Ligand code: SF4
Ligand code: SF4
């Protein structure tokens with residue numbers, strides 16, 4: 190969360206978001222602009238404001254889409270992403286015991302391992318798109334993949 | 345579509361979904377890459393599809409009849425046959441192997457000798473607290489991986505034991521602490537979270553660490569301030585706190601510790617430490633799971649122990665088991681054999697070079713399903729089915745739970761299972 194670092198982190202809600210973290214996420218996705226955080230315009234945050242502007246550059250305000258990339262060259266099908274993803278945990282009970290979900294996949298299921306490699310199934314059910322609040326900041330698949338094969342991106 | 349166990353490694357995951365028409369395997373869902381490769385072996389290029397006999401210097405295709413004749417001849421002429429391998433075959437085949445060794449008055453050993461066999465032996469004196477994978481899934485709160493790159497040798501081990509949530513709670517990873525003790529930063533370190541403990545120990549100093557832990561257990565406050573074996577004092581204290589406070593701790597012992605041949609006592613010290621903690625512990629306990637690579641290495645120990653009373657390195661004479669300290673290594677070193685039967689393994693590439701050279705000098709009968717370095721020096725080659733895919737059988741999972749392997753596709757025509765091949769050798773030998 191590169192962008193979050195430079196926000197005031199006071200969770201004052203002036204921007205209409207519940208937390209600065211939520212604001213940062215929307216900033217990343219191009220849904221809001223730096224100027225929407227009014228406290229940032231105060232002189233004491235001048236430096237941070239400028240850094241944010243610089244970081245985002247011309248990309249500021251351009252709506253971006255969530256992408257989860259699985260690098261199949263790196264992946265060895267360990268199935269950790271299948272087990273840790275909270276959406277899978279909710280809709281595919283076998284993953285609670287670390288087992289492979291049933292087949293054919295449940296309609297919410299996000300990841301499955303097929304032919305020894307991980308496959309992304311239904312990105313639209315990812316918590317980053319469907320949930321509210323803190324859950325929207327989910328990143329566990331990327332964090333725990335031992336091979337660093339999962340990358341969450343906004344493009 | 346069927347749910348079957350995978351025989352890719354000793355975890356024997358029983359949740360693999362396979363779509364097949366009985367001839368080819370169309371899809372494998374749930375298995376890791378290693379498991380997938382095992383299923384691919386069915387149609388692999390390096391598959392052996394006919395029996396072969398060495399004629400002058402070349403291996404030539406032969407009929408089963410000719411091959412068995414040659415085997416019988418070699419065995420009739422042999423006084424000290426050596427049987428080795430048996431960790432990638434079913435328990436049924438292992439039983440046949442033992443029967444054959446008994447009949448031939450030979451020496452039989454499995455890959456377990458140079459791996460976990462000696463631990464199980466040692467456990468007779470020190471005791472051994474075992475546990476199962478289900479316990480790890482449902483109840484474990486501490487996982488210690490010692491000397492094993494689990495992420496590579498058993499790809500789904502972390503998935504099952506560390507990330508699973510289990511039956512009794514909704515949280516999984518959060519309440520399980522992972523400790524990895526290894527001299528090198530392996531891929532397994534990639535699953536570490538903030539609360540976990542990564543200990544990069546100096547190579548070969550595991551024993552010092554264990555001794556210090558034992559000492560500290562009896563006599564708190566005795567850790568030297570500079571730490572031990574490259575691990576600092578704070579980490580040591582945290583490790584000990586987890587060891588003595590865990591409700592259900594599991595130590596996975598890997599090849600790194602098992603293979604240290606020179607320092608036999610490492611494992612003994614570790615087992616003693618575990619027993620010490622368990623005696624002192626009121627609420628919880630620490631148990632041990634040995635990580636072996638081959639899918640049924642443990643099976644041999646069980647089959648041999650329950651049928652003949654010894655788990656590895658069995659020497660038969662006058663059709664009876666006799667006492668010996670020999671292992672496969674010492675046997676080959678002293679060249680105390682005149683013919684060998686190798687089943688489902690590739691000693692020529694696994695054993696140190698001077699041993700494999702000695703093994704290659706004597707007639708060698710190979711029972712296997714894929715071409716290997718050993719095939720290049722074999723005198724007779726008997727191709728077998730792939731157990732768990734083309735034939736069924738029993739195998740022991742790394743936590744000593746027996747799993748029934750299934751048959752899902754037919755083997756290539758004229759190929760028999762290891763069990764049938766060994767049985768044929770026995771029958772043909774008895775005839776003449
Ligand atoms: S206005 Fe700025 S400081 Fe206030 S909550 Fe939003 S991002 Fe945080
Ligand atoms: S970000 Fe969270 S919800 Fe989305 S795929 Fe990854 S683990 Fe699942």
Ligand code: SF4
Nearest residue numbers: 264265267268270334
């Ligand atoms: S966690 Fe990573 S390596 Fe494991 S299956 Fe998922 S993408 Fe592949």
Ligand code: SF4
Nearest residue numbers: 350352353356357379
């Ligand atoms: S972990 Fe082992 S048993 Fe499980 S799918 Fe992978 S290779 Fe097969």
